[in-house]
Amino acid sequence: xxxxxxxxxxxxxxxxxxxxxxxxxxxxxxxxxxxxxxxxxxxxxxxxxxxxxxxxxxxxxxxxxxxxxxxxxxxxxxxxxxxxxxxxxxxxxxxxxxxxxxxxxxxxxxxxxxxxxxxxxxxxxxxxxxxxxxxxxxxxxxxxxxxxxxxxxxxxxxxxxxxxxxxxxxxxxxxxxxxxxxxxxxxxxxxxxxxxxxxxxxxxxxxxxxxxxxxxxxxxxxxxxxxxxxxxxxxxxxxxxxxxxxxxxxxxxxxxxxxxxxxxxxxxxxxxxxxxxxxxxxxxxxxxxxxxxxxxxxxxxxxxxxxxxxxxxxxxxxxxxxxxxxxxxxxxxxxxxxxxxxxxxxxxxxxxxxxxxxxxxxxxxxxxxxxxxxxxxxxxxxxxxxxxxxxxxxxxxxxxxxxxxxxxxxxxxxxxxxxxxxxxxxxxxxxxxxxxxxxxxxxxxxxxxxxxxxxxxxxxxxxxxxxxxxxxxxxxxxxxxxxxxxxxxxxxxxxxxxxxxxxxxxxxxxxxxxxxxxxxxxxxxxxxxxxxxxxxxxxxxxxxxxxxxxxxxxxxxxxxxxxxxxxxxxxxxxxxxxxxxxxxxxxxxxxxxxxxxxxxxxxxxxxxxxxxxxxxxxxxxxxxxxxxxxxxxxxxxxxxxxxxxxxxxxxxxxxxxxxxxxxxxxxxxxxxxxxxxxxxxxxxxxxxxxxxxxxxxxxxxxxxxxxxxxxxxxxxxxxxxxxxxxxxxxxxxxxxxxxxxxxxxxxxxxxx
Numbered sequence: 001x002x003x004x005x006x007x008x009x010x011x012x013x014x015x016x017x018x019x020x021x022x023x024x025x026x027x028x029x030x031x032x033x034x035x036x037x038x039x040x041x042x043x044x045x046x047x048x049x050x051x052x053x054x055x056x057x058x059x060x061x062x063x064x065x066x067x068x069x070x071x072x073x074x075x076x077x078x079x080x081x082x083x084x085x086x087x088x089x090x091x092x093x094x095x096x097x098x099x100x101x102x103x104x105x106x107x108x109x110x111x112x113x114x115x116x117x118x119x120x121x122x123x124x125x126x127x128x129x130x131x132x133x134x135x136x137x138x139x140x141x142x143x144x145x146x147x148x149x150x151x152x153x154x155x156x157x158x159x160x161x162x163x164x165x166x167x168x169x170x171x172x173x174x175x176x177x178x179x180x181x182x183x184x185x186x187x188x189x190x191x192x193x194x195x196x197x198x199x200x201x202x203x204x205x206x207x208x209x210x211x212x213x214x215x216x217x218x219x220x221x222x223x224x225x226x227x228x229x230x231x232x233x234x235x236x237x238x239x240x241x242x243x244x245x246x247x248x249x250x251x252x253x254x255x256x257x258x259x260x261x262x263x264x265x266x267x268x269x270x271x272x273x274x275x276x277x278x279x280x281x282x283x284x285x286x287x288x289x290x291x292x293x294x295x296x297x298x299x300x301x302x303x304x305x306x307x308x309x310x311x312x313x314x315x316x317x318x319x320x321x322x323x324x325x326x327x328x329x330x331x332x333x334x335x336x337x338x339x340x341x342x343x344x345x346x347x348x349x350x351x352x353x354x355x356x357x358x359x360x361x362x363x364x365x366x367x368x369x370x371x372x373x374x375x376x377x378x379x380x381x382x383x384x385x386x387x388x389x390x391x392x393x394x395x396x397x398x399x400x401x402x403x404x405x406x407x408x409x410x411x412x413x414x415x416x417x418x419x420x421x422x423x424x425x426x427x428x429x430x431x432x433x434x435x436x437x438x439x440x441x442x443x444x445x446x447x448x449x450x451x452x453x454x455x456x457x458x459x460x461x462x463x464x465x466x467x468x469x470x471x472x473x474x475x476x477x478x479x480x481x482x483x484x485x486x487x488x489x490x491x492x493x494x495x496x497x498x499x500x501x502x503x504x505x506x507x508x509x510x511x512x513x514x515x516x517x518x519x520x521x522x523x524x525x526x527x528x529x530x531x532x533x534x535x536x537x538x539x540x541x542x543x544x545x546x547x548x549x550x551x552x553x554x555x556x557x558x559x560x561x562x563x564x565x566x567x568x569x570x571x572x573x574x575x576x577x578x579x580x581x582x583x584x585x586x587x588x589x590x591x592x593x594x595x596x597x598x599x600x601x602x603x604x605x606x607x608x609x610x611x612x613x614x615x616x617x618x619x620x621x622x623x624x625x626x627x628x629x630x631x632x633x634x635x636x637x638x639x640x641x642x643x644x645x646x647x648x649x650x651x652x653x654x655x656x657x658x659x660x661x662x663x664x665x666x667x668x669x670x671x672x673x674x675x676x677x678x679x680x681x682x683x684x685x686x687x688x689x690x691x692x693x694x695x696x697x698x699x700x701x702x703x704x705x706x707x708x709x710x711x712x713x714x715x716x717x718x719x720x721x722x723x724x725x726x727x728x729x730x731x732x733x734x735x736x737x738x739x740x741x742x743x744x745x746x747x748x749x750x751x752x
Contacts, residue, residue, distance in 0.1 A: 001064035001078055003057060005253040007040065008262065010055040012097075022067045024107045024116070029065075031058045033098045041217045044209040045094045046291060048217060050268035052091055052130055056100040056120040059135065063104065063116060068139065071114065076139035077258050081115075083135040083302050085267075087294035090356065092124050099123045114139050133299075150343035151305045157349075160335075166234035169324045173200055173282025180223035180276065188212045193279055200282075204590060205597030205605060207284050209291045209358070212272055216249060219269030220317070226280055236281075236321035236334075240273040246310035261308035263346060266315075270336040270348050273319050278353065283330035286452045287355045288362050289602040295331055295352035306345030315340055322350075327446040328364050328509075330355045359752065362457050364446040364508045378438075379422040379478075387477070388413035389649045396478060399429070402486055407650040409482060409492035409552065411473050415449055415610070416646040416655065418442050418467045419514070422474060427518070429480045432530075436479055437517035440471040446509040453610050456603040456684035456752070459507050460611060462661035464536070464544050464687070465499060469657070471516035472532040472548055481521070481528060481552060488526070490552040492648075493700060494656050495529070497548035500692040505543045513537040519547075526554035546692075563737040564698045570738050572711045572731075573624060574632050582620040582630075583673060587612070594672050603684035603752055604677065606668055610642055613662035617669045625729075629674070629714035631666040639703035654701040659708075659740050660693075663730040666712045667747045676717070676724055677749035684752045688725050691746035699739025709733040710740075722751040 003009060012034045019027035033055040035042075041051055060078065068078075092098055102120040109115070115138040122130040176198050177184075187196040191211035194202040203210075212218060221243040230237025244261075251259040275292050284290065294300075308315060316339040323333035331354040338346040357363045379387075379395065387395040388411050392403045400408075411419065420443045427436030451457040473492060482490050513536070520531045529551050536544040564570075574582070586592065590608040597605040606612070614633045623630030637654075644652035668685055670676075677683040701708055710732040718725040726747045732740035 001060060001068050002255040002258070003060055004262070005256060008054065008250065008253045010051060011058055014058070014061070017065070019062060019065055021065065022070070024066055024114075026103065026105055027062055027066060028101065028103045029058055029062045031056075031100045031102065033100075035092060035094050035096050035098065037094045039094055041213055042094050043211060043213050044291070046091055046209070047094070048213050048268055049091065049271045049294065050217075050264040052098070052122065053085060053132075053267060054262060054264035055098050056102060056122060056132060058100065059102050059104065059118045059120070059137070062102060066104075068114070072139050076113075076141055077145075078137060079140055079145065079260075079307060080263050080304050081136045081138060082304070084133045085300045085302065086131050086133070086297065087129065088131065088296050089127060089129040090293050092129060096124050113144070145307055148306055150345055151303050151337070151347040161232050164232040164322070166232070169235055169281075171228060171281040172285040172326075173197075175226065175228050175280050177280065178226050180226075182222055185212065185218060185220060185222070186215075188276065188279070189215060189218065193284070197280060201279075202590060203284060204595045204608060206288050206602055207290050208599060208602070209289070210279065210284055210355070212275065217268070218272065219265055220272055223273070223276060226277065228281070231320035233320065233322050235324050236277055238273055238277050238319040238321075240269065240317035240319065242269060242315040242317070244308070244311055244313050244315055246312065248310070251310045259310050263302065263304055266308070266338050266346050267302070267348060269315075269317055270319065270334075270338070270351055271353065273317050273336070274332055274334050274351060274353050277319070277321065278330065278332050278355070281324070283326070283332070283355055286326055286330050286447055287357060288457060289358050290355040291358060292353055293356040295333075295354050298333070298350055298352040300351055301349040303347045304345065306340065306343055308340055308345060313341060329357070329447075361752070364451075364457070365506065377421040377423050378425050381420055384411070384417070384419055384421070387411055387474070388417055399480065399483055407489060409473070409477060409490055410648045410651070411470055411477075412466070412647045412655070413649055414646040416466060416643065418463070419470050419474065422471075422478075425475065425478055427475070427479050430483065432476075432479055432481050432484065432518070432521045434519050434521070435517070436475065437515065438471055438475045438478070440474065440514040440516070442467055442512045442514065444507045444510050444512060448508065449610070451508055453607060455605050455607045456686070457508065458686055460661055461664060461687045462655070462657035464501070465657040465660065466655065467512060467514060468499065468534045468536050468544055468546065469494065469497070469548055471514045472534060472550060475516050475518060475532070476530055476550070479518070481530070484523065484528075488554055490528070490554065491558055491651060493551055493553060493558075493653075494697055495549040495551050496696050497546060498692055498694045499544060499546035501544050501687050501689055503541075503543045504686070504689050505538050507538070510538055526557045528552040558700070561699050561739075563739045564696070564731075564741055565738055569736050572632050572709065572733075573630060573713065574618060574620065574711070579620060579623055582618045582623065585617040585619065585669060585673065587614045587617060587669070594669060601682050603682065604672070606665060606672070611661060611665065613658060613665050614669070617666060619670055619673045621674055624713035626713055626715045628717060629670055631670045631712040633662070633666045633669070633710050635662065635708045637701060637703065637705040637708055641703075644703050652703050654708075656695065656697045656740065659701070659710075659732050660695060660742055660745065662708070663710055663712055663728075663732065663742055663745060664747055666710060666730075667714075667726055667728055667745070670712065670714065671726060671747065671749055676726070680722070680724075680749065680751045682752040683749050686748045686750045688746040688748040691727075691744065693745050694743045696741045697739060699734055699737055701734050701739075706735045724749040
């Protein structure tokens with residue numbers, strides 16, 4: 001009976017031993033293993049699952065101390081039969097010491113074969129990270145081992161398959177690769193996910209720890225097949241293969257004079273195959289700086305009914321996915337058969353992995369038990385869906401049937417629908433008078449698209465604007481404003497507004513209460529102008545408040561818009577000032593360095609994707625009206641942009657809030673290019689608390705527009721204890737017409 005040899009000897013010392021030699025009675029041993037810094041098997045400072053499992057290897061020493069060799073006399077060898085592994089916390093890290101309290105609990109004999117039953121608990125300090133229960137091992141002759149049939153389906157196996165329901169899972173990224181070569185696995189070892197799976201997988205510096213371990217620890221030679229709809233559950237069937245040779249490093253060290261592949265290394269191959277499948281699905285699109293971790297509390301059942309000795313052969317891993325999900329964080333469960341020469345030698349059931357952010361502040365909070373409304377909502381989700389894309393009459397009543405075959409003002413839909421229900425509405429149909437108000441609610445998903453697509457999982461300022469402004473549009477439509485002139489085809493547009501962020505909030509998984517009140521309404525030919533107050537509330541406290549002016553306009557009125565300058569062409573500052581120089585930055589590709597985070601600074605970048613709203617930028621460090629900095633930027637308007645069909649149904653127009661977001665992107669370009677925030681250890685962009693921003697819109701960007709242009713004048717840069725605040729005034733043009741003006745817009749660079 002031997003312990004493994006280096007490099008798979010994973011015990012540093014024995015600290016306690018309670019056992020009597022020659023007596024096969026319940027016994028215990030306590031061991032410690034010091035994980036080296038920069039260990040050969042670690043990924044970004046964290047050992048893989050195999051190391052945590054195998055470091056409890058001193059049940060071997062304990063049974064040896066009891067005197068098993070005097071019973072077996074070299075004629076029988078140790079083999080593991082069963083165990084159940086349950087991870088209770090994240091995997092340990094380099095430099096930590098693992099303590100294992102190992103117990104042999106009982107013994108049994110079957111003829112000449114001795115079986116013993118054991119367990120262990122693994123601690124880092126006083127924190128238990130792993131436990132192993134139901135361990136069963138025995139001592140067998142070569143003939144007994146050769147006569148084994150491998151793993152045979154148990155009743156539980158059969159029942160689980162019989163109960164399996166085929167499911168569908170919409171992968172975050174389209175899987176284009178159905179097999180991976182040895183060279184592809186090298187790319188995943190290096191963390192080059194996009195080079196393996198394609199450019200849509202480019203993480204732009206995010207998730208640097210999502211990679212396979214070094215080649216020596218890699219327990220796969222290739223992935224022979226990836227079928228995302230395969231298996232009894234319909235969630236994926238993946239086949240991995242490992243080429244074995246007698247010279248494979250793990251045979252000589254496990255064990256001396258009895259070479260056999262460690263079951264923990266087969267478990268590692270299973271884990272690596274599931275990691276590859278999670279990457280292929282694109283689950284990493286939902287995280288920022290995550291690691292692969294076991295799902296805590298899941299009992300992973302292992303059955304070993306065969307051995308893998310030094311041979312030239314192919315070991316096959318057949319992985320069948322049983323569960324997939326994205327919230328509260330991406331996860332996958334799987335069953336795996338390890339097959340050698342047609343025989344299942346090991347079966348792992350309920351292997352469960354998840355993607356866990358290193359910084360717990362990035363993790364979406366567990367979805368709260370949202371309070372139930374005190375009464376039935378005035379308008380529920382079905383009503384709102386009808387208003388955004390369906391029958392307006394089905395939402396508001398038969399008076400609105402006139403719009404069944406006509407375009408009418410609506411609220412945003414799809415990704416921009418940010419109302420879940422209208423709880424109450426105080427006002428009468430047809431009475432468009434001050435004092436009418438409503439209360440709405442928005443149930444924010446635990447991991448909403450606008451947080452996971454941002455460079456840091458906060459809600460972008462444009463999203464706060466939309467959550468606050470959309471109840472205003474619902475209120476005026478519910479009151480019947482357009483019914484006062486039923487023959488007119490109106491368009492609904494925001495004209496002016498201000499927003500004041502009162503406190504920092506994490507809205508993920510929360511229910512936001514929104515209030516909107518009508519404060520004035522005036523009508524003239526072809527036009528109705530209304531003013532509203534609004535507020536957003538969490539935990540009964542306001543966090544974003546402001547006011548807004550909206551207008552209903554006829555088509556001729558919109559066609560005669562003259563912008564902010566009465567139809568005159570107002571050139572950008574850099575044109576009128578004749579300023580030469582500055583840095584020209586091409587932002588048309590997400591491969592640009594400004595979209596790619598640096599190691600340890602995974603949020604210091606532009607968001608890109610749905611928030612990539614600029615093509616080019618000119619940065620003049622000391623330019624602008626205030627001499628503090630200047631950015632000029634452009635975007636060619638794409639009629640296929642994601643926001644046009646969302647805003648609005650049958651009336652596509654770029655939301656003004658995204659124009660403000662484009663200005664904020666230009667401010668981020670300025671900060672990144674000039675190195676603002678360089679003194680912070682791990683900065684991210686945020687909206688500054690206490691800042692009141694004012695906007696004015698006098699035009700619209702339709703799909704037919706040519707170019708959106710904007711300029712930013714930095715007015716002030718303030719340094720506070722853990723953040724830098726940039727304040728700016730800005731303008732935005734549609735082609736040559738200046739249509740937006742934004743004052744006192746703020747951007748914070750905050751220590752993460």
